[in-house]
Amino acid sequence: MNTRDKITRLADQLIRKQGYNAFSYKDLSEPMQVRNAAIHYHFPAKADVGIAVIDKAIREFDEYKQQWSDLPENEQLEQFAQMYMRNCKQGLICLMGSLAPDYLTLPEAMQMKVRAMGQDLLDWLTYCLEQGRKKGLFSFSGEAYDRALLVASTLLSALLLNRVLGEDTFQRMYDQLLSDLLKK
Amino acid sequence: MNTRDKITRLADQLIRKQGYNAFSYKDLSEPMQVRNAAIHYHFPAKADVGIAVIDKAIREFDEYKQQWSDLPENEQLEQFAQMYMRNCKQGLICLMGSLAPDYLTLPEAMQMKVRAMGQDLLDWLTYCLEQGRKKGLFSFSGEAYDRALLVASTLLSALLLNRVLGEDTFQRMYDQLLSDLLKK
DNA sequence: GTCTATATGTTGATAGAC
DNA sequence: GTCTATCAACATATAGAC
Structure with missing residues (x-):
């Protein structure tokens, strides 16, 4: 992995651990x-780091979507949820x-990227649910879009x-979410 | 309102607008x-501001709970959700x-306050739902507790x-959440 | 309670040598 | 691509006068 990618990877973890x-x-x-x-050589401004991190996330989600594309939708959703569990x-x-x-x-450039990432995710999830x-x-x-909002938000x-509330919290919410969607 | 309360009020808005x-x-x-x-006179360290803001939120939620205590639970939940809408x-x-x-x-003292606030909210919501x-x-x-997690998280x-996703997002999620809980 | 003044550290960022 | 060196701005925080 080249230096630029190493920085992006590290920044991604820092953002998701401590915040931007x-x-x-x-x-x-x-x-x-x-x-x-040396970091400034690769990313002149901090926003450039942020944008690289979001771009990487969008690309990686794209790869996942492709890998799941032949699965039935309930399994695609499960794969999606397990991404969060990891x-x-x-x-x-x-x-x-x-x-x-x-x-x-x-900065505005980052806001636009965040929005694009969100719309991208919601588009996929809406289609999967529908x-x-x-x-x-x-x-x-x-509507499937409204349900997608609730699934992503959960x-x-x-x-x-x-x-904040304890380490069983994710599992509880995960189980309840899937049980709600799969039940007759 | 005294200076200390004015600071707390302003800090609350800043935290919820820009982050701590x-x-x-x-x-x-x-x-x-x-x-x-002058701010340091009232709050020696930044964490003291944060703690005052959380304490105020806990107290205010306590007042709301009392005001709602005679309403049927579906209306209590609606009042709770409208708090977020405001x-x-x-x-x-x-x-x-x-x-x-x-x-x-x-800092650890703030972490404990955040956790206490969350447990307080979840306790009330769990009981209301049950x-x-x-x-x-x-x-x-x-379980009512698991449902409370989903309601609060939504x-x-x-x-x-x-x-991020546009100004109709809250309303969509609000409507779907209540419709899910109230439907037969 | 608020002020001036200051301490001390950190931040994001740049210029120019190697 | 990385370095040294440096910057201005801002951060949290304190001492002591009024």
């Missing part, structure tokens, strides 16, 4: 054992859960609340 | 037209939605996502 406003160039340069100027086990929240609270403090419902794999009322905040 | 790590003593002292040392209209997220992402960067279900006012499966993230 709580990490600094020092937090990147120290573990990589270079000076902060984050949970690492003590990390999701990018949206980290960046949405700080949204108003972010198709799954048509096939009888899911049972839910209302996983997002399950990661947040797991930190 | 993104506001400074200057953001408090400038609008109040005093020097930053925040939404002011462009503010809830304290938990702001502080949970930053949880690992907070009682409402017994009376046939709500319809849901699973309102929390509805405020977050409303900023």
